[in-house]
Amino acid sequence: MELEEFLKSTVEKNKPLMAKGHVATYIPELAKVDPNLLGAAIVTPEGKVISAGDDKVKFAIESISKTVVLALALLDNGEEEVFKHMHKEPSGDAFNSIVKLETKADHLPRNPYINPGAIMTTSLIKGSSPDEKFNRILSFMQKIAEDDSLDLATETYLSEKATGDINRALAYYMKGQGVFSANVDDTLDVYFRQCSINVTAISLGKIAGFFARGGVLTNGERVIPERYAQIVVGLIATCGMYDQSGEFLDNIGFPGKSGVGGGILCPLSSKKIGIAVFGPAIDKEGNSTGGMGILKDLSDKLNYDMF
Numbered sequence: 463m464e465l466e467e468f469l470k471s472t473v474e475k476n477k478p479l480m481a482k483g484h485v486a487t488y489i490p491e492l493a494k495v496d497p498n499l500l501g502a503a504i505v506t507p508e509g510k511v512i513s514a515g516d517d518k519v520k521f522a523i524e525s526i527s528k529t530v531v532l533a534l535a536l537l538d539n540g541e542e543e544v545f546k547h548m549h550k551e552p553s554g555d556a557f558n559s560i561v562k563l564e565t566k567a568d569h570l571p572r573n574p575y576i577n578p579g580a581i582m583t584t585s586l587i588k589g590s591s592p593d594e595k596f597n598r599i600l601s602f603m604q605k606i607a608e609d610d611s612l613d614l615a616t617e618t619y620l621s622e623k624a625t626g627d628i629n630r631a632l633a634y635y636m637k638g639q640g641v642f643s644a645n646v647d648d649t650l651d652v653y654f655r656q657c658s659i660n661v662t663a664i665s666l667g668k669i670a671g672f673f674a675r676g677g678v679l680t681n682g683e684r685v686i687p688e689r690y691a692q693i694v695v696g697l698i699a700t701c702g703m704y705d706q707s708g709e710f711l712d713n714i715g716f717p718g719k720s721g722v723g724g725g726i727l728c729p730l731s732s733k734k735i736g737i738a739v740f741g742p743a744i745d746k747e748g749n750s751t752g753g754m755g756i757l758k759d760l761s762d763k764l765n766y767d768m769f
C-alpha cells in the first residue's frame with residue numbers, strides 16, 4: 463500500500479482510541495477543543511509532506527515547544543552553560559511535579575522537557591524584554607518549520623496565564639533554592655506564550671524533519687550545529703513522554719515529544735524522517751491516545767522503529 467493510503471487508513475483505524483482519552487481541562491481554553499480530531503503528517507528526507515486526517519487544524523504546541531526552545535537556548539548559551547542549570551535525566555514523574563526539585567540535593571530540574579526544566583530553559587533565552595524573547599522564539603520556530611504562518615493563540619496564552627499557578631510555584635521554588643536567577647513573572651509570560659503557539663500536524667512534522675536531518679532546512683541551510691540536534695532528539699527519546707517515556711520507547715521505538723494540546727513530535731534521525739500526529743484526547747500522563755495508536759501502526763508496518 464502506498465504510504466499516503468496507509469496513513470489515511472491508520473488515522474481512520476485509530477479514531478476509536480480517542481474515546482480512551484479526554485481533552486486537557488486544567489487549561490480552560492484547551493477544554494474547548496473538539497476531542498474527535500485526529501491527523502498525522504510524515505516529512506520525507508527531501509522535505510515532501512505526506513499527511514492525512516485533520517492535518518491542517520491549528521492547535522497549541524504546548525510542551526513540544528520545549529524542544530524548540532532548548533535548541534535556541536543552546537544556540538544562545540552553548541551546551542556547557544545550559545546544562546549547568548539542568549540535568550539530562552528522565553524524571554519518572556508528572557510533567558508539572560515539584561517532587562524531584564525538592565528531593566535532589568542540587569534542586570536543579572531533571573531535564574528540559576518537564577515544566578521546571580522548560581521554565582529554566584526559557585529563562586536562558588536572550589532578549590531585553592519578554593516581548594523580544596518571545597519574538598525570537600516565534601521567529602526561530604517559523605524558520606525551522608519553514609512556515610511563517612505559525613502564530614500565537616492569544617486566548618490560550620491568556621488562559622494559561624490565568625491558571626498557571628503550579629508553573630509559578632515551580633519557578634518560585636527554584637528561585638527560593640537559589641538556582642533560578644531570572645524574573646519569575648517575565649519568564650513565565652514567555653513560557654505561557656511559547657506553549658500557546660499554534661501549529662498543525664504538518665508544521666509539526668516539518669519541525670520533526672528539521673531535527674531528524676540534524677538541524678538543516680530542506681534547502682540545505684544549517685541552522686543549528688548537528689550536536690544540538692542530537693541533544694534535542696536524544697532527550698526526546700529518554701524524557702519526551704514524561705512518566706510514559708520508557709513504555710513509549712519500548713512499545714513504539716520512536717523518540718516522541720508530546721504536548722497537552724494533543725501533538726506528538728517524532729524526529730527519526732536515523733532515517734531523516736519527521737513524523738507528527740495530532741489528537742487532542744490525551745491520557746492521564748498527557749499523551750495523545752489516538753496519536754500514539756497511529757505511531758504504533760507506523761512503527762509496526764513500516765519498520766521505522768529505531769531499534
Ligand code: GLN
Nearest residue numbers: 524525557657721722748
Ligand atoms: N503549558 C502546559 C503547562 O505548562 C504544557 C504542559 C504539557 O504540554 N505537558 O502545563
